Amino acid sequence: xxxxxSYFLFPEWLNLLIAFLIGTxxxxxxxxxGFSSSRKLAGMFYGYDTTVLKVFFTxxxxxxxxxxxLSYLGLLSLNQVYVNEFYVTAAIVGGIIMGAGxxxxxxxxxxGVCAMSIGKIDAMVFVAGGLAGxxxxxxxxxxxQDLANTQFKGPVKINESLGLSPGLFTLIMVAAAAIMFWIxxxxxxxxxxxxxxxxx
Amino acid sequence: METRKxxxxxxxxxxxxxxxxxLSANRSFIVKPDKLLSDVLSKEVSFTVDQVxxxxxxxxxxxxxxxxxxxxxxxxxxxxGAVNIPYPDFIKKDPEIYLSNKNIKNxxxxxxxxxxxxxxxxxxxxxxxxxxxxxxxxxxxxxTILETKFxxxxxxxxxxxxxETRKRAGNMFTELNNLPDSxxxxxxxxxxxxxxxxxxxxx
Numbered sequence: 001x002x003x004x005x006s007y008f009l010f011p012e013w014l015n016l017l018i019a020f021l022i023g024t025x026x027x028x029x030x031x032x033x034g035f036s037s038s039r040k041l042a043g044m045f046y047g048y049d050t051t052v053l054k055v056f057f058t059x060x061x062x063x064x065x066x067x068x069x070l071s072y073l074g075l076l077s078l079n080q081v082y083v084n085e086f087y088v089t090a091a092i093v094g095g096i097i098m099g100a101g102x103x104x105x106x107x108x109x110x111x112g113v114c115a116m117s118i119g120k121i122d123a124m125v126f127v128a129g130g131l132a133g134x135x136x137x138x139x140x141x142x143x144x145q146d147l148a149n150t151q152f153k154g155p156v157k158i159n160e161s162l163g164l165s166p167g168l169f170t171l172i173m174v175a176a177a178a179i180m181f182w183i184x185x186x187x188x189x190x191x192x193x194x195x196x197x198x199x200x
Numbered sequence: 201m202e203t204r205k206x207x208x209x210x211x212x213x214x215x216x217x218x219x220x221x222x223l224s225a226n227r228s229f230i231v232k233p234d235k236l237l238s239d240v241l242s243k244e245v246s247f248t249v250d251q252v253x254x255x256x257x258x259x260x261x262x263x264x265x266x267x268x269x270x271x272x273x274x275x276x277x278x279x280x281g282a283v284n285i286p287y288p289d290f291i292k293k294d295p296e297i298y299l300s301n302k303n304i305k306n307x308x309x310x311x312x313x314x315x316x317x318x319x320x321x322x323x324x325x326x327x328x329x330x331x332x333x334x335x336x337x338x339x340x341x342x343x344t345i346l347e348t349k350f351x352x353x354x355x356x357x358x359x360x361x362x363x364e365t366r367k368r369a370g371n372m373f374t375e376l377n378n379l380p381d382s383x384x385x386x387x388x389x390x391x392x393x394x395x396x397x398x399x400x401x402x403x
Contacts, residue, residue, distance in 0.1 A: 065218060079297060168219045170219065178211075
């Protein structure tokens, strides 16, 4: 059955409309969860609020479990699901740049757009910075393309490169997430900043 | 118990279930044996070499020929438009990689007809209604398309069309296979089966 777009030949506008609806729902959920506050995101770095970790990791493991059950039931063909390609060097360099921007700006790209849409000026500056970064990347691409393309591994899956079955890998991930959540809650107590969290 | 703990517990249990489930459970036969047998024995799942020759001459894009022979044999005699997936590789991998497009008729062939028949039963059993075979395989292709000459006194319009198609398909075949090796390898490389590149992801 799914992914729908590969079973039915959706016209482009319908694909975009579905993406728009999903994106709107995602943005709404982010804003409702308070992610449009940069203090909430910075809390992850300082340890007083680890909601970001818990929310995104929960989303990942729910999707991990759900997609595999759908595949077992024959409702989703996992071969057709996009797997992000892995450029090792680019992922490391880009991760450092993005992490630095994340903690300095107090948003990630998604929450930045969210906060911008509720009128936060710092978020507008943040998104403008992100776009400027994209522009600089595109313009300097000829210079950095060797760096960007080194150690290209293609669309690899972690469980395949470790030689684990998808199910076992899922179990390990879920267990790791549960342990991380527990540590995160301990951190929230240890680094509590009630004067900030009471306002979020 | 707090909701979050209950939720964690449910997720852990579901993941445990996934870890225990056999990996290939989603690749089991879904067609009942008697139905499968009558399906694969019916005329509807096979094409004659003449029909295949017509697809080739017309460059029908809704048809994909899949050559199950070894790469060496494939390089020696290539039917125009075919891709090579050696039989041992084919059964090792999930056929979804090759047969995911439901609008394309995938026609298997091998030297005689044994491997292609196996591949047909295997894929039909898994529920792929878009898999077919070429009757008689490559040996039949040689016998009918390349070697049969018209013998008779008067040719009917229908026979004329048939022999015309055979001749054109035969010419395409000979032309491709008479290419110098270096050119042919290059040609085949460019035609290699490539999984449709999916776009998307989150960046």
